[in-house]
Every structure is written in structure tokens, then in C-alpha cells.
Amino acid sequence: MGTTFRIILYATEEEVARRAAQAAFNRIAALDEIMSDYKSTSELMRLCQAFATEVGPPVRVSDDLFTVLTAAERLSRRSEGAFDVTVGPLSLLWRHARRTQELPAPQELAAARAKVGYDKVRLDPVRQTVQLTVPGMRLDLGGIAKGYAADQALQLLREEYGLSRALVAAWGDIACGDPPPTETAWRVQIAPIAAAHKPRFLNLSQAAVSTSGDLEQFVVIGGVRYSHVLDPRTGMGLTGRRSVTVIAPRGIDADSLTKAVSVLPVEQALRLIAETPGAAAYIALLDEATGEVREIASPRFAQFLAEPDKK
Template identity: 45%
Template structure:
């Protein structure tokens, strides 16, 4: 697989040290080189059983699953999410082959928690919110009430779904959109304010390549995907006239928002899932749980690593092949999001259109591309993966320099069907060669 060198960027060598990764980021290490002893050989996420402690597998970041950059509740037929207490049967002892990474009754693992003497066991919980199965994995003792902690995290995600969904008529996002062009200032929740102000800042720094006002154009292209027919130029121009982050007015003193132009429609599909993973991890931490991983349809948020290990193992999916892995990374205390069109695209008159829309033109991306972004927060990783998908690798890497503590990897289909690889200078070294 050829790899192109980008201007003023050096490829991170496989033997790069942890101290080097920390130095180029200018922060405490967010990702690490692999620890001795190797990692599990499992590939991709297996169906999770609530409350199970089966052998830990490698979370896989797909290159654009069903909901990558779609509205928060992209599955139009799915009912609205509701707070749910996941069923759990309690931890089961790990098999001897799983030791020492999976705690067992015979060899309890130690890790972050209320007391260094308390044994931590692996717990997995899965529930559906924001149109995707969301999996929460963490290590905790029974004294930390893992079922209650997981339920609280899912309830927080459900609350955010009710705020940011553009499918639910009673969502806060829908109410804001319905008031567009009325001249009315709308008071918003702290969550909406946090995400919307962050989105506007990211839009400015990415030159408009990420923009939550892209909703009118997204709706047109959703219909085009169903009908296999391009929207008319007239309808595209009309929709595009209501797109632009500069049309959002923010009253910072009173925490109010006004959308200036009629027809504006907010679409948080490229940022809300990342924010939800941040919030879910925060809830777990409030319950004293530090070793945790949240997987929201491929948007991953990682806390402290599992007990006895230096990092989580995360697999980045291949650009063109389902269930294939491009490379594996050792990560901790960070977020990773991947954007691509492996699953979501439409072919019209011989042209393959991605579901990812350039907010500046109203046109979908037509280059086969998969973008993975590492960032300190899920919200930032989510948004930047969308932006770089639009900008392409060269411009995208330059924009990335405006966001401290971030790194990116881009796979792109070049001439003759060859997959080209681009990466920022601080992308962490892979654990091993790509698995075939």
C-alpha cells in the first residue's frame, strides 16, 4: 500500500517511543506504544451480552457505518430512545486462557477503583440509542454497583438523544430549527449550548468543512439515495441558501440562540454521538469507574486502560473490505472516530456519491476515503473526521494543526484502485502489520 508524504510531515515510525508521542502532542500521553506480551487476536466487535465478562476483543472503528455523519437517529424506522436499565447477570469467571487481561476469581485484577485491594472484573452492557447499538465496557468491583453505573450512563445518552435528534418532533434541535428565520431568540439547555458553541468554533477553524447547519442539503441527498436520482439544481440552490454556520447567532450572556434565515435545519449527526461518549464516560467516572470504553457505532471514547495493561487495543477498519482491519493501535484516555462511505453511498448515473456532504457546496464527497481522527474528546474527534473527509488529506492535515492534541489517518482510493495512505506526523505507531 503506497504512502504519500505530506508537506512538512514526517511519518511516525513503528519504533517511535511513548515519550516521542507525548512530545509531539505537547500533552500527557493519549496513546501509547504496545506493551510487551502482545494483544488479543479477536477481530471486530462481537455481539455483547449485558453484564458479561467474556474475553475482551478489539473494538473496531468502521469506515463509516450506517450512521456515520447521518442525523443522530439515522435509522428513520427506529423508535425514539428511552432510558433503559440494561439487564445484567453479574460477572462470570474468565477462562484460564484469558488471564491476566480478564480478571477471574482465581487471579483477580487490580486497577483504579475505590480501593487498591478491591478486585475489578470486566462488565459489558449494550443498549440502542441515537440509532445505533452503544456498547459500554468497563472494569469494576461489585461494590461499585456496575449495573447502576451502566444504567446511569445510558440514561445520560438517552437524554442527549432527546436534545439533538432531528427525527423527534419534540427534540430541542427540532424546536430550534422550527424557529429559524422568525427573529426569536431561543433559550437552550447547557448541553445544546456546549455542543452548538463548539460546533461553531470547529466550523470556523475548518473553513466551513464541518457545519451543523447542513441539514437542508442532507435531507435532499437522503431522498436522492432512496430515489437514485440527483436533486435538481434549483432545489440544491434553495437548500444551500439556508446553510452556513455564520447564520447562527449566539447570545453568550443569556445562553440564547437565534437562527437567522428561514429554512435552516440543524443536523448534529457529525458531533452528537461523540459528545454522548464523552458524557457517558464522565458519568462512569462519577461512579468511581476509570477503566472504561464506550463504543457508539464506531465512535470510541476511552478512559484508563484495563487493569494490568497499559492501553486498550483498537482496530482501524480497512477502506474497501468489510470486517477487515487496516491496523491496530494501543490507545488510552482519548477518543477515536472514523468517517467513510464503505456502507453509506449511492451510485447515480455511474457516479458514486458518499453520504458525507460538503456544507460549502451542497455536494457529496465522490472520492473513496476513510478518515480516522484521534482527539482528546469524542466530540472533537467526531467533527474533525467529518471535516477532513470533506477537505481531503492535504488540506485536512493542515487544518488539523489548529487543534492541539489531535492526529489523523486517511486511506484514499487512488488511480488504478490503489489504496493510498496519509497520516499526520503524530499518528501513533501500529501494533503490528495489517491483518489480512
């Protein structure tokens, strides 16, 4: 999935902790073999390969892959396409753009966009099959798979080893179980959008948080800064400095919602969050000309804020 996972857990026996951590990492590795778009042998890429040149019959997929694709389709509809895992052809163009420092050619962008659209994926929950209705489509689960993997690792630790006091972090995606023994919550810092901007701290328990933005992943072409987050509807990397943090009961939701909230206009994004049970959002907008940061938060966000001066 193109990132590093970290696990923090509490156990009374060191050997149990070792076995549990290894099992959780094995589960994450197994999910990487299913959902990575960096590996040609992954189940996801083999699914895309089945429709590389023609629209063949539906393909039966694993429980994990079908679960993630179903969740992705649901959010795509709710966000009116602001979140869309069919952006794979566009992702490839922008990976090349970051290497060459050149924008995708208009004809390349048009050809890639013709293969993008969540309505081009057909899911059959009865047969658990997937069909891509345009040849050459490519799915990219980078905006949802990490959160799902963190959820699954936490679930394994809790259900198979009885270790509920744990945290799983996958770069900007963190899933929290019960807090450490002497604490009432896990303390998580949101990276500030600018060095001069004060950080925010969260108290989380049995919740997940995800932060997305262009703080570290971006490309500057022709004096314009383009984020690695793409708008599936235009095919372009986002411009304008925006950092989005979403809290939700599950990692799969927090992970994917950050991408939708990053793409949507602020008012529409806040409506999406308000309609999601247990979700909260914090948006920081940086004016690069003045250095000023505008902060916007959904009403539920305040309940997760922690005091900044606490150790």
C-alpha cells in the same frame, strides 16, 4: 442520534456495574432527546421549528445543546466551513436521494444551500441563546453529537461511580477511558477501506477516535458513488473513496474533525490537525481503477499505532 451505543466497563462489584451502565445509557438517551434530528420533539428540532417561517427572537437552550453548538461554530470557522451543522436542509435532500436513487434537482439544491451557513447562526454566551437568521434553517448534529454523548457517558461513569476503566462506542466514534486492568491501552482496529487492504490497530487510553467514510453509507447514481458525508459549501455528497480516522483527547473533537478532514484537501486537512492540540489523523485514499490504497498520516499518528500481530 441514529446509531447504537455500546459500553464496556470494569468494576469490582456486579451491581455497581449494572447501575453505572444504566445511568450512562440514560444520559445518552437524554442527550438523544436534546440533539436528534430524527425526532420532531427533540430540543434541537423545536429550536429549528421556532424559526421555520420567520426570524423570531433568540431562544434560550440547554447547557448541553449550547456547548455542542459552540464547539461546532468554532470548528466551522477553523475549517472555513468544511464542517457546518447547518447542513440539515441538504441532509434531507440526500436522504431522499438515497431512497429514490436520483440526484437532488438543481433548484432544490439551490434552495437548500440558501439556508446553509454557520455564519447564519447567532450564539449569545451571556444569555445562552441561539438565533437562526434565515427562515427554514435546519441543524444537523450528526457529525458531532455522538462524540459528545460518548464523552458525557465516560464522565458520568468516572465521576459518579468511580469507574475510570471504560470505553463507549457509538458506531464509528469511540471514547476511551483508562485501559482494562491487565492492559496498558485499549486496542482499536480501523476498518480497512478495501477488503485487500491491511487493517491498522491503535493503542488508546484517555483518548477518542472517530472514523468516517463511505464504506457502508453511500449511494450510486449514474455510475457515480456519493458518500453520506456532504460538503456544506457545495451541497454535494463527496465522491472519490476516502476513509478518515482522527484521534483527539475528546470524542466531540474526534467526531467533528473527521468530517472536516474528509471534506478538505489533504494538505489543508493535515494543517487543521496539526493546529489541534493532541490530535492525529490517518487518511486512506482508494483508487478504484487500480485498487491501490494511498495512506497519509499526520506526524502524531505514529505514537498511537499498535503492533498488528498482538492478540
